Amino acid sequence: MNQQANRTIVVVGATSEVGAEVSVRLTRAGHKVRGIARSLGVALDDQSALDVAFSGADSAYVMIPFDVTAPDLHRFEDEVGARLVSSIGKAGLRRIVLLSGLNAHLRMGTSLGAALMEERLAALGLEELVYLRAAFFMENFIKGMGFLEQAASGVFASPFRGDLPMPLIAAKDIGERAAALLSAQHFPARRVVELHGGGSYTLEQATTILGRAIGKDVAYHEAPFAEARAGMVANGISASFADALGETAASFNRGERWALEAPTAENATPTSFEAWARAIARSHAAA
Template sequence: MQIAVTTPTGNVGRHVVTTLVRAGVRPRVLLRDPGRLAPGIRAEVDAVRVDQYDADAVAVATRGVDALFWVDPTTGGQDPLADYARATSSVVRAVTENGIGRVVFQSGVGAEKRHGAGEIDGLAHTETALDAVAAGAGVDIAHLRCGYFFTNLELQLDALRAGTLQVVLPLDQPMAWVAPRDIAEVAATLLLSPAWSGRRVQAVHGPADLTWGQVADILTTATGRPIDVERTTDGAMRTRLREAGMTDGLVEAVLGMSTGLREGFVPEQPRTVRTTTPTPLAAWAHAHLRHRLTDAPR
């Protein structure tokens, strides 16, 4: 069974790769720079240099593939949704042209809205495009509706060191938080398991729904540094994102991921044993975040 993995050095993809290798699979990994692969993994994979926005290159890179783990690449452009559409065209062409029989797509909670959730709308577009392919060609497709990544906190190290996170969501609004490694385990299981077929939506909600207030308490205990969280206005957040160097289009796409899920949103899939994964935020923060804050100058 030939399995291809995109974004194999990413927060989720690198764990998908190592899980497959441990299962005895030699995956084909698609990435712009094979030199970014960890030295220990290079001999265990077949690396192909490819830009996921290049539909011709993706089609060539996935010839002979039986199953594909697809992640839409991150975008920093002025029109993020247009970039998502380009990536979607690449995966649709690859699946159609090469007869790939199984696709596991890393989507996100909120994609079920289809419209009005900022950058998540790009994931929704990929979902619907893959669904259309699956319906016409009998492809098995699984959409992983993932919660908020623990690793998103690593993008706010300066704020964590200063002791205050700012968010636009209500501080008492719970949402799913998940470890990328848990997502990878679900993805690898679906790639390898013969027990399912057709279209499948698999939420990956992590171990618990957490409010931002609870997150601040967990981080304070896990890192040994006092961390607070405060709600800010949409306008103030826009200013902060622009000051961070984001284009206006990206600012709106990023902000929309919060504002679009703010008013009465309930995930399509409830929390059950199937959607709950084990890694707690406290354990992840202690292992991956604590030293990065402690080692930094105060």
């Protein structure tokens, strides 16, 4: 993509794995980046601070963060989305890249917040808008699913079927693609851009790969949802988030089609799960 320099770009969730990668790449490319994160002094529940952050900008990377402790996950997502769209509308931004989910078209579970944000942004009539629909994050194994903690017992459990292929993507690859879109001189005409990641793996395969990388023999176990839900709630996750994750797992387990496209070179990204697992093992050993 040909690059157009000197944009002022807002990055929502600038301290997340994807947002940090977007910010670094845009800054290196010569753009002015305004990061939105509570630790940066701009919280997503502060409408006036959001208005200031978006004012005078021409582009933005946008995402709806998960709050795993929210008593009502979808109400939280709806409120965040409304505030962001209000600020974007007031600022008159021209270009938006929204991080969405590969299964957002199903409008359910953990992808519902992104799906509703797609609709909110579409209603603004923006000149340039892309829904970057990304596969299941590889990072979820560590941050959300507790692989390292579970691996100590020799069994990794989740409510997802272990025998169905799941497309997996590294966060930094999403950040790279989002930054390229925001920097591009010629923006794509199509609104939905799918990212299938570095390949599809069953959770049984992924468990073996990640276990071997950290030097452990780990087996995969598909946990009944009631068992998985109780474990999540015991670990501080809200019942609302657990139930949304349960909807997503049930959809996957039924074999519902998460992607609209077949895998291609265009929707693939460079980091394989094997390479990501080796990097995790190195950082785990160093820690």
